Amino acid sequence: MRPSRVLMVSPHFPPDSSAAAHRVRLLAPHLAEFGWEPTIVAVDPRDCEGRLDPGLERLVPPDLRIIRCRAWPVRWTRRIGVGDLGLRAWHGLRRTCTRLLRQERFDALFITVYPVYPARLGRILKRRFGVPFVLDYQDPWVGAWGLSVGGGPGGAPDLKSRISRQLGRMLEPGAVRAADAITAVSAGICEEIARRIPDASTRPQAVIPLGWEPCDFAGLDSTGRNRWFDPADGQVHLCYVGTLLPTGFETLRLLLTAVARLRDREPDLYARLQLWFLGTSNQSSGTAPDRVRPLAEALGVAARVHEVPARVPYLEALAVLTQADGILLLGNTEPHYTASKLCPALLARRPLLALFHDASSVVEILRRAGREPTVRVVTYDAGHPPMTRLDAATDALAALIRRPAYGSSDVDLGAIEDVSARGGARALAGLLDRVTGRGPAA
Secondary structure, eight states: OOOEEEEEEOSSOTTBOSGGGHHHHHHHHHHGGGTEEEEEEEEOGGGOOSOBOHHHHTTSOTTSEEEEEOOOOHHHHGGGTOOOHHHHTHHHHHHHHHHHHHHSOOSEEEEEESSSGGGHHHHHHHHHHOOOEEEEESSOSSSSBTTTBOSSGGGOOOHHHHHHHHHHHHHHHHHHHHOSEEEESSHHHHHHHHHHOGGGGGSOEEEOOOOBOGGGGTTOOTTSOOSSOOTTSSSEEEEEESOOOGGGHHHHHHHHHHHHHHHHHOHHHHHHEEEEEESOSSOOSTTOOOSSHHHHHHTTOGGGEEEEOSOOOHHHHHHHHHHSSEEEEEOOSOTTOOOTTHHHHHHTTOOEEEEEETTSHHHHHHHHHBOTTTEEEEEEOSSSOGGGGHHHHHHHHHHHHTOOOOOGGGBOGGGGGGGBHHHHHHHHHHHHHHHHTOOOOO
16 A cells, blocks of 8 residues: 655744744654555744744754745834744745645645644645645643733733734634644643533544654753853752743742742752753844842842743753753643643752642653652642642752762653654654544555
């Protein structure tokens, strides 16, 4: 039987360093093993607004077929307040996908969200070419943005975020109803979609987390010094790498209040602590504002906090994780939230402390893969908000500062093979087989 072919639309793709660039990068290389040959449509790097990361691009297999399209230049669209890559690339993505579907045979179409607006292409292309369409969610289309958080002062909703939310409420149902199947990084996202759009529950669904890929760590020099701290200086360097979302500030407050409690109760531990927050903004500019330091100053622990708001290149981020004395994973108040750095943190083989909503898939994965003292998890929920867990967080932080040795037997990646990039590709291939009525290639 000939291999089946899937056209995968991912506007963000390496060397674009955005978090959304990893979804298809991780899934596509493994699909051929399960009978599906991918072609990726992505935006030309010249039209990406964020920082480009050549190291990330080197992780893409050279035989992976990638077709680039152009987007409207951001220097033009920013004049009218538009920076969203999905809007800027709409016509380029539509034109490129139309040409490919007209000239070649594809058995399925896969479009990943974020950005959200290209999801509407699924309905258009399916109607014109009769190709089954799978809609993939890395984040909710309609979530807290524009409702409880936004781009206003202090992360409050502003007019632009409210308009974005209303557009989502108008446009998402049509995309969902056109989809033949829905995939998402967590079950919570699927449940939220079904609550908003009951028709979604009639579509085949698959939960495919953002998986772990051991090849990402190949070639990292874990003995070399990173450019921020010396891992051999006798201090305890605990590192958080990634964007800090507005919905995550209560979890951050929990962590920093635990630090303040250590300052008062165990000054010797406090004196050894160095907290690093790298890439906390979603901006590549070196002028991005601090998100952590203002709260650290208010709580009197700024002496122990170092922040680099600008986005950190992916391989540098991995190097930091491998050289840290411990890794911090911080969730937020949205139950569906799953951390993109979860799997790299496990693969970095360092002690880990996670503060997360109990319903997050991160908690379930960590409980399957690890156990104390290597992996410590403190959870909260709607009835017990983050600050009610201060005692548990303080105890877990103190234990991490005391530097327990990494116990390889305390982390079992085999227990979460389904969360690997290869496991995710297997699940996606199975769903594609189902919606196309095709069996795997012989």
